[in-house]
Amino acid sequence: MDFQARITEQFNASIDVKTWSSEVLPPHIETASRIMVQCLVNDGKILACGNGGSAGDAQHFSSELLNRFERERPSLPALALTTDTSTITSIANDYSYNDVFSKQIRALGQPGDVLLAISTSGNSANVIQAIQAAHDRDMVVIALTGRDGGNMASLLSQEDCEIRVPATVTARIQEVHLLAIHCLCDLIDHQLFGSNE
Numbered sequence: 001m002d003f004q005a006r007i008t009e010q011f012n013a014s015i016d017v018k019t020w021s022s023e024v025l026p027p028h029i030e031t032a033s034r035i036m037v038q039c040l041v042n043d044g045k046i047l048a049c050g051n052g053g054s055a056g057d058a059q060h061f062s063s064e065l066l067n068r069f070e071r072e073r074p075s076l077p078a079l080a081l082t083t084d085t086s087t088i089t090s091i092a093n094d095y096s097y098n099d100v101f102s103k104q105i106r107a108l109g110q111p112g113d114v115l116l117a118i119s120t121s122g123n124s125a126n127v128i129q130a131i132q133a134a135h136d137r138d139m140v141v142i143a144l145t146g147r148d149g150g151n152m153a154s155l156l157s158q159e160d161c162e163i164r165v166p167a168t169v170t171a172r173i174q175e176v177h178l179l180a181i182h183c184l185c186d187l188i189d190h191q192l193f194g195s196n197e
């Protein structure tokens with residue numbers, strides 16, 4: 001297969017996963033947006049975490065809330081737990097890499113805050129521990145997952161919300177996670193600041 005055919009194949013695979021996702025994810029993304037808006041209206045904040053590409057997604061989300069998405073509006077309180085290398089390296093060095101998010105959540109999380117927990121497999125141990133810490137702090141969890149939801153799916157409570165991408169390839173799942181994040185930003189702005197059309 002030549003390279004361009006290979007590229008086209010990846011585009012088509014991504015389009016397929018987005019099509020399937022558009023059929024099953026809208027109610028879950030809407031619920032997640034309402035949970036986040038309720039949190040923000042009550043002066044809560046949103047903490048976000050994940051590994052690798054999902055760390056980038058956590059930062060992508062928090063920057064769009066803290067700075068802006070598509071319109072001028074006040075800054076909204078969100079924080080990615082993936083960026084403070086002194087904190088992350090010291091926790092990993094002194095305790096365990098599995099603790100890098102949960103320790104931050106135990107310090108920063110308040111009842112009513114939201115955790116955006118991102119994992120394509122649903123099985124990253126540090127994200128699982130983050131969910132447990134969030135529950136201990138009476139926070140609500142929005143989980144962005146894929147495949148069968150992994151161990152994360154079984155940890156979620158009734159108040160939490162899972163957005164599970166119907167795919168098995170990590171890259172394809174991540175591509176829909178980013179789209180879901182943009183939908184969340186759009187819906188948050190729409191609910192808090194009205195239509196921009």
Ligand SMILES: O=C(CO)[C@@H](O)[C@H](O)[C@H](O)[C@H](O)COP(=O)(O)O
Pocket residue numbers: 051052053054118119120121122123124127170171174
């Ligand atoms: O971006 C990618 C692959 O596309 C990788 O960096 C990927 O995020 C890493 O392997 C992560 O450690 C995978 O973790 P998870 O999605 O299973 O929680």
Ligand SMILES: [Zn+2]
Pocket residue numbers: 053171174
């Ligand atoms: Zn990647």
